Amino acid sequence: xxxxxxxxxxxxxxxxxxxxxxxEAAVRTDTYFDAVTxxxxxxxxxxxxxxxxxxxxxxxxxxPAGTDVRRxxxxxxxxxxxxTQLSEEVSEVTDDDGRRSRVG
Amino acid sequence: xxxxxxxxxxxxxxxRDVERSLLRARNGVRYVRGTHRPKVGATPKEVxxxxxxxxxxxxxxxxxxxxxxxxIVHSLVSRSYILDLRPGNSLVEYLTAAGLDVFMLDWGVPxxxxxxxxxxxxxxxxxxxALAAARRETGQPEVTLAGxxxxxxxxxxxxxxxxxxxxxxxxxxxxxxxxxxxxAMVALLREGRLNxxxxxxxxxxxPADALYSGFYMLAPTxxxxxxxxxxxxxxxxxxVEGFQAMAQWARxxxxxxxxAFRQLSELFVRQNVLTTxxxxxxxxxxxxxNARGNVLNAMAERDNVVPPAAVEPVMRLVGDPxxxxxxxxxxxxxxxxxGRGARKVTMPRxxxxxxxxxxxxxxxxx
Numbered sequence: 001x002x003x004x005x006x007x008x009x010x011x012x013x014x015x016x017x018x019x020x021x022x023x024e025a026a027v028r029t030d031t032y033f034d035a036v037t038x039x040x041x042x043x044x045x046x047x048x049x050x051x052x053x054x055x056x057x058x059x060x061x062x063x064p065a066g067t068d069v070r071r072x073x074x075x076x077x078x079x080x081x082x083x084t085q086l087s088e089e090v091s092e093v094t095d096d097d098g099r100r101s102r103v104g
Numbered sequence: 105x106x107x108x109x110x111x112x113x114x115x116x117x118x119x120r121d122v123e124r125s126l127l128r129a130r131n132g133v134r135y136v137r138g139t140h141r142p143k144v145g146a147t148p149k150e151v152x153x154x155x156x157x158x159x160x161x162x163x164x165x166x167x168x169x170x171x172x173x174x175x176i177v178h179s180l181v182s183r184s185y186i187l188d189l190r191p192g193n194s195l196v197e198y199l200t201a202a203g204l205d206v207f208m209l210d211w212g213v214p215x216x217x218x219x220x221x222x223x224x225x226x227x228x229x230x231x232x233x234a235l236a237a238a239r240r241e242t243g244q245p246e247v248t249l250a251g252x253x254x255x256x257x258x259x260x261x262x263x264x265x266x267x268x269x270x271x272x273x274x275x276x277x278x279x280x281x282x283x284x285x286x287x288a289m290v291a292l293l294r295e296g297r298l299n300x301x302x303x304x305x306x307x308x309x310x311p312a313d314a315l316y317s318g319f320y321m322l323a324p325t326x327x328x329x330x331x332x333x334x335x336x337x338x339x340x341x342x343x344v345e346g347f348q349a350m351a352q353w354a355r356x357x358x359x360x361x362x363x364a365f366r367q368l369s370e371l372f373v374r375q376n377v378l379t380t381x382x383x384x385x386x387x388x389x390x391x392x393x394n395a396r397g398n399v400l401n402a403m404a405e406r407d408n409v410v411p412p413a414a415v416e417p418v419m420r421l422v423g424d425p426x427x428x429x430x431x432x433x434x435x436x437x438x439x440x441x442x443g444r445g446a447r448k449v450t451m452p453r454x455x456x457x458x459x460x461x462x463x464x465x466x467x468x469x470x
Contacts, residue, residue: 009336
């Protein structure tokens with residue numbers, strides 16, 4: 001801590017350390033990590049339940065649900081990855097990878 | 105004894121305080137409104153190679169007097185502009201000003217298309233092709249390969265896995281090998297806790313927010329002290345600019361490709377394979393001792409993201425023992441890119457080591 005700091009700033013830094021050190025110690029304990037794991041699982045499970053209910057509602061109305069859109073996006077991404085892979089293979093053959101452009 | 109203040113000093117002090125108060129008010133308004141953001145990654149550069157979202161940038165900042173070129177492989181979790189944060193506080197700018205030819209292998213911002221990117225994709229596909237492009241650009245047969253954080257792990261694996269790797273020097277900056285020493289950063293991924301798939305979202309990647317939370321929780325209250333320090337220095341344009349640039353980078357994480365994340369969790373965190381000195385990559389075993397080139401293991405002594413204990417095994421595992429050197433630097437994880445210590449110690453010592461292991465070019469290149 002620089003010596004020429006005003007008193008109020010020194011006090012804030014001391015206070016921050018007084019609170020911060022025990023907090024940092026707490027968030028490095030197994031108890032904390034186990035709690036975060038549990039909270040994450042509960043949140044996912046709750047999200048899954050809500051998603052299931054809303055899916056049934058949308059499907060009853062003959063409309064696509066969020067999960068359908070997600071599945072569609074995943075499939076599109078798979079197709080796009082395959083296309084990218086093929087275009088890379090073509091680039092390998094034609095050695096077309098020396099594109100230049102100024103960016104900064 | 106109470107110090108006496110003569111009237112001239114008193115007036116000067118009042119003037120200074122009034123002036124600073126006005127500057128504080130002006131900068132405070134700018135800060136709150138989010139205007140006047142500093143320009144980051146400002147060293148002029150051009151893209152010389154591109155595959156998917158990966159790009160190889162060549163920096164142009166004066167005469168190139170030394171070879172081979174320096175190719176920096178950035179990490180997968182953060183933005184590469186930390187190494188070129190702002191003019192006057194940039195490793196890239198410093199190295200180029202010292203006469204080195206600097207390239208950056210930047211991974212961009214991964215999305216659904218990158219979810220399948222595994223370590224093999226980076227080590228066996230992107231890095232060799234980017235290095236070939238750097239050699240083609242410069243006409244140099246070799247490179248100085250520098251990896252930052254996880255980029256260092258990939259650089260070391262590449263240098264060890266490829267018999268024909270054209271690596272004269274291998275620089276590992278804050279490169280973790282012993283993941284048991286990574287502490288809180290990886291504790292959630294240990295056996296019996298979170299499954300990596302529980303952190304991967306619909307895009308197939310670990311969202312940037314999850315990574316930010318991981319870093320934030322390392323020191324959740326320091327932001328208060330930082331903001332107080334900012335308030336005190338709010339009159340100082342340069343301080344405010346540096347603060348904003350750093351704060352922007354600290355929040356600016358990128359999604360982590362799912363496939364590579366699964367490997368990192370299983371192989372690096374749960375099995376801690378890198379401490380054995382070898383690992384399976386694709387269809388072969390890679391022995392880190394086979395890494396080509398002179399090895400510089402650069403670590404920051406107060407790094408709380410990749411603590412020195414996680415980095416130290418480099419000195420007994422990577423490359424030829426006779427060609428390994430260690431560089432201990434003051435400061436934290438970002439000392440490689442920014443900060444007072446970076447400008448005074450890190451950048452000069454890095455440049456010095458690289459130049460000592462490079463050749464002076466017969467014909468300097470503009």
